[in-house]
Amino acid sequence: MEASPGPPRPQESSGRGTSTRSLMTPINLISRTSSSTSHSTSRPSVPPRPSTSTSQLSSTSYSGNRSATSLSQPSRQRRHTSTTSGRKSRATSSVWGSDSHEIICAVSEARGVSPTVGLAFINITTNEAVLSQICDSQFYVKTCHKIQMYEPSTILIINTACAPNAKSSLLSIIEEELPDTAIEPLDRKYWSENAGLEFIQSLAFREDLEAIKVAIEGNFYATCSFAAAIKFVELSCRVSILPHSLRVRYQPSEDTMMIDISTIHSLELIQNLQNAKSKDCLFGLLNETLTPMGSRMLRSNILQPSCQVDNTLMPRYDAVDELTVKEDMFFEIRKALKGFVDVEKLLTALVIVPHQSSIHTSAQTINNILGVKAFITAVPSLYEALGTARADLLTRIREICRPELTQPVANLIAAAINEDVTAMKTPLDMRNQRTYAVKSGVHGLLDVARQTYKEATEDVHRHLEDLSRDNDIAPELKFDTNRQYWIRLRQSDFEDRNIPDILINKVRKGVWIECQTLTLVQLNHRITDSHNEAIMLSDKVMQELLDAIRVHVPDLFRVCESIALLDMIAAFGQCTTTRDYVRPEIGNALALKGARHPICERANPERFVPNDVFANEQHRFQIITGCNMSGKSTYIRMISLLQVMAQVGCFVPAQYAAFSIIQQLFVRMSTDDSIEANMSTFSLEMREMAFILRNINEKSLTIIDELGRGTSTRDGLAIALAVSEALIQSSSLVWFATHFQQLAKVLGSRPGVLNLHLATETHDVDGDNLKMTMLYKISSGPVQEEHYGLNLARAIGFPERFIKVAEDVSVTLAENIERKKQTSQSRKLLRRRKLILNLHDTLLQLRESDMDDAALGSYLKRLQGEFVARMDEIESDGQIDREDAIKMEEED
CATH class of the missing domain: 3.30.420.110 (MutS, connector domain)
Known part of the structure; x- marks a missing residue:
């Protein structure tokens, strides 16, 4: 690339053509030219x-x-x-x-x-x-x-x-x-x-x-x-x-784990696949945060888990550990965190300078300053809550929240803003607070505008009293930003009489009538004018205050970031204490005892069966087999989710947990078609596997679920075998769940490969009904059950006549395969062994015989000829193509 790169100017572009998102939405201070x-x-x-x-x-x-x-x-x-x-x-x-x-x-x-x-x-x-x-x-x-x-x-x-x-x-x-x-x-x-x-x-x-x-x-x-x-x-x-x-x-x-988009969706890290609003995802599980900043930091960490052990993970573990032990400090911190709003957006609004001034921006300036006042007021309680903290991360957060950083801003606000004026949420309260925000005596015309505002507001209430007395009605005074003051009446009050003519702008909503009067509209105009005048006269004071506060914005942002981190750590502490999580260790092996799937456990806390996991250099590639519904997918998902939790800095659901640091996480699970991309299940499967194979290395964790089932059995097995060979050579940690039992047989003897299965018990009930019990427990070796698909179909109530036909077909296929084996390689092998054993017995007898050398030599020569002839006969009778042998193995 040339030595001086550089951007052009914006062009006519569709871009996000349907989007109407605006900077005005989150940051009302940002103003644009007409x-x-x-x-x-x-x-x-x-x-x-x-x-x-x-x-x-x-x-x-x-x-x-x-x-x-x-x-x-x-x-x-x-x-x-x-x-x-x-x-x-x-x-x-x-x-x-x-x-x-x-x-x-x-x-x-x-x-x-x-x-x-x-x-x-x-x-x-x-x-x-x-x-x-x-x-x-x-x-x-x-x-x-x-x-x-x-x-x-x-x-x-x-x-x-x-x-x-x-x-x-x-x-x-x-x-x-x-x-x-x-x-x-x-x-x-x-x-x-x-x-x-x-x-x-x-x-x-x-x-x-x-x-x-x-x-x-x-x-x-x-x-x-x-x-x-x-x-x-x-x-x-x-x-x-x-x-x-x-x-x-x-x-x-290199400081964070790379998780691709497909893995994020497959593992449901941020959003549940079936229900976008459900909290049954990792983010929903861990999101016990109390502030928007903490929630954003948690999201960022889940999508980009840290790979820094000493600088990030260990301090977080220590902080969570201390919060779970010191309950009083933990509850005080959680209580103090409830007093914070979205401070990041609030502080951003202070440092973004509008190119145009208006009543709206001036009013928003006052709102922002009142928000900063609420923020500054809430920080000391958090500082006090951290008073007994000893963990290095918690003490650093407390140091950043010390009063010396926030007190100068508090003094500036106290010098210009009335002490009893605070940030409010309802429109009417916000308008009142803006009107009376600046202290009295700063500007004579400002006091006049406030007096006018006060008198007009009192006139509204007197008008409502007069309206109630003169027309024998019971009006309720309401307020919103668009209509200002308006009146609400019950429709039932006018069942036997007409609505008074003095009421205008009538709208019927349910059991209510919403309306105004001409006098009320005029008073609204007076109040709005006096409010706007107060805002304009307050603007100079507010701008001066804003300029003074901006000098301290870097310190305030640091406090905000510290609060976000503390909120996330406290959320981890909440999860740990309520769900019995354990602190993970960081080492060279992945070892879990009594590990539980964090999301499934929350859905079924009493029924979930814990499992053990172990992987190191000698057991890096693990093949998981088992019956349908035995829990293979849940088991391998659990491993990847716990790895993410550990590298976020959270404790994990297990009796004991140790992890190695992973820099890349790959998961291939989804079996959905992509109609938009015009790709079938198998096409998506191959595209995802191609991505994994291009990027995998020894620092990767890979989860593969049912690779190759989107195509024919022969091609699927061949692809699964070829991919497995490549994954073994990559030296990454791999869990490979499959129904291809041949895969477990072929790869079982390879270095670094471990065969495991999810155990199942099958037994008859009353001689006719079959019952399958899924143990959901990981066991050594490949699955031993035969025809577990048919057994499961019978157990869930599939019609017996179809089961019978399927069993007959299965038995016939098995017999045909066995017959072919007997007439081919297996039979040839047996005949060879028998011929060699006969030769062995004959030679032993000749060694003990009294035959002279000439007779013995003649006999051995004739024996040699007979052995060679019979061996050639076996070879010619049992000749079978290599392709047929492979085919029989696949049919088996």
Whole structure:
């Protein structure tokens, strides 16, 4: 790749064409310029869209203190895609997990045999930036996985990679893997390492600058991508990020476990496959968090489990251990966490500068400051709750939450905001709090506006009393944002009389009549005007307060991140104490005693049967056989789920647990067709296995369930055998569940292979009825039961006449196979053995005989000729092709 990568400007693109997501939704402070000022006269008039998509921007002018900026539009035409093909919601696999998040991703690459890819993700909603540089393969597996984990709204790529005659393979793969994401080519000049370093210097927290510089040193492409992403946010998204207010972090790809999208869905890590709203998934099981920040951190950790033992996992284990022992501290922490709202979004709203001011943004500023006040007020209780903490992680969190960090902000707010004004949730309370937020005496006209507001509100109540007295009705005064004050009456009060004419805007809803009066409408206007005037007069004080608070935003973000981590750790503690989990050990082998499937256990706590698991260098490939419904899939799923839990930092459901660190997790379980992709079950199966075989190594954990059953028995067995050979050679940890008993026989003697099965008991009841008892217990060796499919069909009530026919067919097939064996290889082997044994007996007799040498020699010569002739006869009579032998083995 050329030495100076760079992004172009946004072009006309379908992108997420059906999306109407807006930055205004999570961050109301973000303001956008009007349509009249944001579009060039050379373009047709297009109504403004509340989205960060730049499909409408060809030549864009920006108001405020920014000079006019335009981004040149490339000639490449992006393909139009549809999002109606059943695409899963972002919540099923994304680290940030919400469709309301606006995430920009910039990608740059160094082309070569082993391409290096730089990635930069910016979440405008939560004010985060993640940089990463990956040494990838020609298939860009790690890059695509990383992008899929963050699921950006827009992907930026250098425009030279988009040329029709020289499109990069990375772009082609991204378009194939993420067909519904808007891809925007950007001019080369925006991809600059110097610009990226300048943005880091100016936007990152001051305290983090040195650490970030060390982390990104030598990561040229990640720095260039960061420059492009920031420039796109500033110019195309029409927002500004204040200096030293962006949370920037560098994330090496080798520090986390790679879990591909198919594995996430197969294991139900984030979402249940049958019911999207069900909590029967790993995230739903562990999500005992009490704050939105803690929930997001838990999601991120489940999708990207840590591989750092000393820096991450051990401190988390110690913290969970202490929380489960000190109940008083644990309950105090949980109680203190309930006082926090979504602080990440709140603080992000403080550092995103709007390009236009309005009543709405001024009102939202007051709301945000009141939210910060509530946040600052809640931190000391958490600090006190951690007073007895001794674990290193808990003491570090307590140190970050110390009063010295939050007290300056509390003092600033106390100097300008009334003490009794707090953040509220109902619309009327929020309006009242905004009106009286600033202390009295700051501005004379502000006090007048408040007095007008108060008098108009009192007039509303007096009007309601007069209305009740004069018309003999019982009105209820209600309030909402759109109608302001309105009246609600019962329809039953007017069954024998007419509704008074003074009531207007009448709407019948159920047993109620919703209405207003002309006087009430006029009073609403007076109240709104006085409220808006109070907001405008308060704005100067609020902006000054906001500027003072922004200096302390990095410290507040650190407190927020600490609270999120503590919330996740406390959630692990909650799961551990209520479900009897045990602390895992980290070593070189995977050993579980009395392990339980975490999700199935919650559904059936009394009936679930624990099992043992052991795998090391000598037993890396384990074949699991067993009857239908014996629990094979549950057993192997349990292993992978417990591995994820351990590398998240959570305790696991077992009597004893030890794990080795896994860097890649592969699961092939799904047997669903993909109608949208025009792929059958077997096609999907082969595509997933091809992906696994290309990327597996000795640091991988692989779970394979029923490989090859989507095609013919012969081909399925052949593919399963070939894949098994490759998996054995990869030296990864593999659990392979199958119904192919030949697979267990063929591979049983290979080094590193272990045969196991799920035990089942079968016995007759009253001589006629058959009963099968699934023990759900893992045992050594391959399954021994014959015809377990027929036995299960009989046990669940399949019609007996069909069972009888199936048994006859099975017996006939078995007899035919045995007959062929007797007339072929087996019979030939028996005849050979018999001939050799006869020769052995004859030679023993000759050794003891008194025959002279001449007679003995003549006899031995004749014996040799007879033996050779009879052996040739056996070979000629029993000659069978190799293909027939293989076929008989398969039919067996």
